Amino acid sequence: MAAWLAASGVSAQEPDAAAADRRLRELEDQLKRSQADHAEIKRKARVISDELTHIRGDMVAAARAAQEAEETLSELERQLEDLKALEGDRANALQRRSSQMTGVLTALERLAWRPTEALMAQPQTPAETVRSAILLRSAVPQIERSVHDLKDEIDSMARLRDDIVAQRKRIVATTGRLEGEHRRLKELWDRKSSLQYAAIAETEESEHRMRRLAEEAQDLRELMLRLEEERQRRIVEAQQKAAAEKAAREAEAAAKKAAREAEIAAQKAAREAEIAARKAEKERQERELAEARAAREAEIKAQAEARQAEIEAQKAARAVEKAARDAADARPMTSDKPFASAQGKMMFPAKGRVVERFGQPNEVGVVNKGMSIATRKGAQIVAPYDGQVAFAGPFRGYGLLLIIEHSEGYHTLLAGMTRIDATVGQRLTAGEPVGVMGEEEAKPSLYLELRRQGQPINPQPWLTAQKSKGHG
Secondary structure, eight states: OHHHHHHHHHHHHHHHHHHHHHHHHHHHHHHHHHHHHHHHHHHHHHHHHHHHHHHHHHHHHHHHHHHHHHHHHHHHHHHHHHHHHHHHHHHHHHHHHHHHHHHHHHHHHHHHTSOHHHHHHSSSOHHHHHHHHHHHHHHHHHHHHHHHHHHHHHHHHHHHHHHHHHHHHHHHHHHHHHHHHHHHHHHHHHHHHHHTGGGHHHHHHHHHHHHHHHHHOSSHHHHHHHHHHHHHHHHHHHHHHHHHHHHHHHHHHHHHHHHHHHHHHHHHHHHHHHHHHHHGGGSOHHHHHHHHHHHHHHHHHHHHHHHHHHHHHHHHHHHHHHHHHHHHHHSOOOOSSOGGGGTTTBOOSSSSEEEEOTTOBOTTSOBOSSEEEEOOTTOEEEOSSSEEEEEEEEETTTEEEEEEEOSTTEEEEEEEESEEOOOTTOEEOTTOEEEEOOSSOSSOEEEEEEEETTEEEOOGGGBOOOOOTTOO
């Protein structure tokens, strides 16, 4: 009877150990799947980031092509005006030559109707009659040459009009190409906006905060001071979130260590249970039953600890991932490039002619704190240098105002646009489109201002020279 009970205890221990092994393998498989899902999420995030980078490059190239088309169109229109002026001058000259020739030919025609005998009967001396005949004979070749020159002038006018027609065709083709680039820019902007949908809530919060600052500010200097305070606040928040991220990493490491220790403890308990089951064959029934019960309790506890450790590890991983996203979103995204090295390398934000310069008094006698660039209607505006959008919206006296924050306390201010294609907190690269000029204004003008530590400085030495001969 005792032998039968001992055999029954051994057979009961073996299924329990096998069940523990199966459960342990299931836990390991779940952990591997969780890690694979986490890696897939990271991979998708990298793909989206790479696509945004590619789209930003395409937008920079499209904006550059649009500005080049605008510059070409302006040059073609200037050439067309020159051709029209030349056409007017030649038409006037041709009209004068035609009037002269009409008078001369009319006089010759009247002489041709008079017979030779009539000349002899006129009351003049023979010498004067001979002189008149000689003059008429010498005038005929001159008239023939004038007729030939007049024909050349008419042919030249025809060629000039052909050139004007061809120039207009080139203008139409260039205009179509410019419209195509604008459509491409809009498609890229829509695609970029859809990819940035996840950041809309925080962007709206930042824009609301910026609008509140604009309403509270009394002048631009106060606005710049408030923006600087906002930047310092973001730096402090980023440092705090970095500390939180570090703490989360340490918690994740501790959770992993606890999970590993729990796994080792479960394996050790399973081995001890197996050894205890083998030894139970040689011991009394009561001790075998007690050891079997202790082994089952240890297995259940080990499984519970392993499951709890897995849950804690997943929570810690999610917390670390959220803290990393929050830190990346809140970190000040000003350019890593030192702005002092950008002198002479900044792009012109628009193609056009400089009509007002820094330090010159304007039409009301106020000294300019920046410079103004006369542009085409609907001209494309781009970021002159890498940076982050600190302000985007209406501001008193400036209309729509865009402020780009660079490193080392430098800011670029752009005003005069009818549409801004950038949002607060957005990271910009040099040449990236940020807005367009108006279509309704007779003479659109973009205002550019460069500030260092809140004080306006001359932007001209920082800008790279433009190639077009029509610029100031």
